[in-house]
Amino acid sequence: MTVFIFNRKFMTSILPLFVQRLATTIPYAVLFAFPVDGSTSRENTRIHIWVVAAVIELFGPFLWVPAQLILLRKVGNAHRTALINPAFLLESDIEHMAERTGALYVFALGVVAVSFLFTMKNSGADSVVGVMILALLIGYNLNHIYFRSEAGSHYKHALRRAWYTGILWTFFHYPLVIATLSLGAIMSPMINIRFSAAEQIVPVETLHSDYKNIYFGSLGVCYLCFAALKILHQEHPDQTPDKTKQPDNKLSDNSRGDSGGGGTEIAESKQLIKKKKHKRNKVPNLSHNTRIALVAALTCLIFAVGFGVSEKYWSVDSMFGFGAAVTSFSVFMMECMDDYFFFS
Structure with a gap:
């Protein structure tokens, strides 16, 4: 509510959410008109009000998105930009x-x-x-x-x-x-x-x-x-490993001793292959x-x-x-x- 009142930049984008929150608080405010007096009828009335408040709060998010879609069709280009442009939307x-x-x-x-x-x-x-x-x-x-x-x-x-x-x-x-x-x-x-x-x-x-x-x-x-x-x-899909693919155990041409450090590369390659063999597939x-x-x-x-x-x-x-x-x-x-x- 503070953002809605004091920051006009986000007023259009959070208007549906503001209306939903306001509708949710109305039943709770009505409860003050029916204080507890020990009677069964009063207790039943308060239970019904609590149920209405819970239903509004439960299904409120499903009404918030259609409300935004309706606003996109009814408002002008300036307001439509405020509803779509990320610069006018609150981050979550x-x-x-x-x-x-x-x-x-x-x-x-x-x-x-x-x-x-x-x-x-x-x-x-x-x-x-x-x-x-x-x-x-x-x-x-x-x-x-x-x-x-x-x-x-x-x-x-x-x-x-x-x-x-x-x-x-x-x-x-x-x-x-x-x-x-x-x-x-x-x-x-x-x-x-x-x-x-x-x-x-x-x-x-x-x-x-x-x-x-x-x-x-x-x-x-x-x-x-x-x-x-x-x-x-x-x-x-791009981060899920292919667990059916077997590791490639072939050595590269550089690991066969063609260069001066070939012996070290062969030893490292053999050690790597040994680790892959012991790894659980x-x-x-x-x-x-x-x-x-x-x-x-x-x-x-x-x-x-x-x-x-x-x-x-x-x-x-x-x-x-x-x-x-x-x-x-x-x-x-x-x-x-x-x-x-x-x-x-």
Whole structure:
């Protein structure tokens, strides 16, 4: 807003963004007219206003770009130059934006990390220590999968690829963060159920179907968002090494001793050839379609097992064990068989 008011050079280019931000703040300002008074009707009204504000903020970037296109058709040549010429556009730090978005996901993972911090006696910690370790393992694996995928060096980042991939990359972080928050939030009552059963606390709370659906649904959405973020990135063909090409072991004519330093050149060439022979030859990475098929199969497995099996066949230990197994398998494939996995 400060730039819009005091720097006329950028007023035209950031006008759509200014309007979008202004429309986003209006619902929050309306909340002051409905203070909390303890009544149910007032609470429902505030929830509806919060939903409207969240929807406007979520889909605002998708309205900002069409607004710029409309302005390009309606305004004159001078304003059109201000919308297109880079000299009249504000620069955006892509690296800084990617780091801040990754930090937001780390904050969401903090809910998973503290999901097992609940009120209980110190002597009762031993009864749920295994479940607590599985919960922490799931959070660590999700963190590893996200940053292993986003920190790759063989792709063009979605924020640099095109304007729509940048918007979609930001958009898919919303369901990813929400799913991670709901996953951590549902872990806390599930661990309480496990603790009550272990300590034989009466009445013993049972595992409801809602817990199971939220748990597996959140985990599946996380994997679905991981796949979507990976699809939005683009690999650099000119920077991707040809892993199927074998190294050329032939010596040059100058290395055969034709010159005075031929002996040294021959020794260096032989040493270079020896190093190339001992170098591990990687198998070519899977194709783009195969990577999509792999992540789709893994996501479908989570949804099918989670929603297809009744809650009476599940326990807190088995649900946490399944989540830890799937995420640990993903990490294992990334680190030990990175040439075959879709995240690499």
